Amino acid sequence: MAAVRRFDIIYAQRRNPFMVAWWSASFPGFGHLLMYKNTTGVLLTLSEVIINSLAKINLAMVYSFSGNFAMAKQVLHPNWLFGYMFIYFFAIWDSYRCSIEANKHYELAMLENGRIPVHLMRSTGIQFLEKKRPLIAAYCSFLFPGLGQLYNKHIWLGFYGIFWWWIYLTFSHFYEALMALILGHNRMVISILNPQWLMFMPSVLGGAMYHSYTSSIEQNRLFRITQRQHLTDYYEKARIASMNGTETNSPLWMIGTFEHCTELEQALSMLEHSGIHPARIRPVLMDVHADKSLSIVDQRFDRTAKSVEIGFASATACSVFGISLGFILEWGPIIWGLIYGFGGFLLGFGIGLLIKSKHSLPHQKHKLPEVTVLVQYLNEEEAELIHETFWRYKAITVGRIDRQHANPAL
Incomplete structure (x- = not known):
């Protein structure tokens, strides 16, 4: 369940409801944006900024975390605070x-x-699925x-975030404070920073990193699904057509193994362009785990993806504490926010590694082939062409079955 639009690529995605609820608690609206309920998410984020600023909630948090409870009570505006609480808890509950429900539709x-x-080609530009680096x-x-x-082609959301x-x-006044810190004027940093607006930034930064990271992994999964569908549909039709007489009985095969990638389709198209009929090309979709549902995950990121996600959430929470304490500690909010954020990420990442998931792949030292391509060749010239084409387009391994191996009796 996915759609390629002019300014976005949207898709159903399995999400941990507790993680979605956490990001709604971190910044109301973020949980909805994770599920691509963009209208609700944008309106909730706008209400968070406006009402939070009017109620001075972030400023009260700074005073509370630094132990100055009297000032926290003084700066709060109760007439805005109570309404804010209803919206805040609604955002958490509704995103959860x-x-x-979205997970049910995903399954x-x-x-x-389907x-x-x-691909989508319009006058506004070209949109297409491709592999990403999370x-x-x-x-x-x-x-x-x-x-x-923007890297993940969520154009509207990207410019909204920017x-x-x-x-x-x-x-x-973050950049001004950062410049003062770089120049060694540590005492000026606290007086320059506006804590009410600064406290928005850890949640926004952590949420943006979490969203872009998980979206990249999901787009890689979609790329694998679409490529498997294409290989199955296209070459199965060619195989059926070959039953009418175009298929050769040659036992000579060249074999190449690939990851799911655009180069795989380039290699097959190049072979067809060079005169090899599609009926002589047999892609075999490989399972990298006994559970076939795990064959479409990203091997390089699946093992650590959940740990990284928990790390982002933990870093966001810890950096909020670090920034608040930085207003009363010597090094200031920026340095303490970074220290707590980095420490929180390591803590969350470590916890994630200890949590075993039934949907994760076992550790593999090397990446496994996801598609094995068998191509019948008629002579040594074709064999050399196939061999060079496979290596040129990033095959993992290349081999051949010649007449002697195909017919041991000979």
Whole structure:
């Protein structure tokens, strides 16, 4: 269940309801954005910024975490606070509920195995599914929230995040404080920073990194599904057509193993362009685990993905404490926020490694082949062509079955 749109790629995705609820607690609306309920998510994030600022909740949190409870009571505005509480807890409950329902629809979509569109060409641009690097996406969001979403082709959400990050930077005076810190004026940092706006930033930064990281993994999963569907549909039709006489009885085979990647389709297209009939090409979809549902996960990130997700959540929470304490400690909010954030990530990552999931792959030292391609060849010239093409387009291994191996009696 996925759709490629002009300014976005949206898809159903299995989510942990508790993790969705956590991000709604961190910043109301984030949980809905994780499930691509963009309208609800955007409106909730806007209400969070507006009402939180009017009620001075972030400022009260800074005073509370630093032990100044009298000032926390003084700065709060009760007339805004009580309304805020209703919206806050509704966002948590609704995102949790929607996540459970969305997971049911996700499972139905997987069972139906419906075909997914992979390209969209319009005057506004070209959208298509491609493999992503989750760590690159998270790093882009770390540098500037919204860039990771643009990397994943969530155009509207990316520019929405960029716009609001500029707002937080401007009103918190973060860059000015950072410059003072770099120049060694540590005592000026606290007086420059605006804690009300600064306290929005850990949740936004952590949420953006989490969203971009998990979206990249999900797009990789969708890429594998669509490629498997294409290979099955296209070459099965060619095999059926070959039964009418176009199939050769040659026992000579070249064999290549691949990961799911665009280069695999390039290799097969190049072979067809070179005169090898599709009926002589047999892609075999490999299972990397006894549970076939795990054959479409990203081998390189599945083992640590949950740990990284928990690490992002833990880092966000800890950095909020670090920033608050930084207003009364010597090194200031920026340094203590980074220290607590980094420590929180390590803590969450370690906890994630200890949690065993039934949906995770066993550890493998090397990546396993996900598609094995068998190509019949008629002579040594074709064999050399296939051999070179496989290696040129990133085959993991290449081998051959010649006439002697195919017919041991000979």
